[in-house]
Amino acid sequence: MPDRSENLKVTVLGQEYEVPETDCWLRVFQAVGFNNPEFFFHSGYYCWNNRCKTCIFTYVDGETGETITAQSCLTKVKNGDQVIAVPNNMGS
Numbered sequence: 001m002p003d004r005s006e007n008l009k010v011t012v013l014g015q016e017y018e019v020p021e022t023d024c025w026l027r028v029f030q031a032v033g034f035n036n037p038e039f040f041f042h043s044g045y046y047c048w049n050n051r052c053k054t055c056i057f058t059y060v061d062g063e064t065g066e067t068i069t070a071q072s073c074l075t076k077v078k079n080g081d082q083v084i085a086v087p088n089n090m091g092s
């Protein structure tokens, strides 16, 4: 059984972070926003359950190297993932 307390190493717009293994990307964006005023998170814009589509982002998959555009509320974080575009209503 994998160690669930292990953090994953990812990058968001070129900045490195360690995040919990079970987080979806939208929750990671929220956590990053609380710690980085340049990456402000507007939580009121998100449904968190596959309806609003405002959470779409683009990342390079840490396992396959493939560039993927997906809904961050539905996408599990994997070690080595690199976010290259956050949802349109995030960021400075």
Ligand code: FES
Pocket (backbone or CB within 6 Å): 026, 046, 047, 048, 049, 050, 051, 052, 053, 054, 055, 056, 071, 072, 073, 074
């Ligand atoms: S937060 Fe609404 S679809 Fe992802």
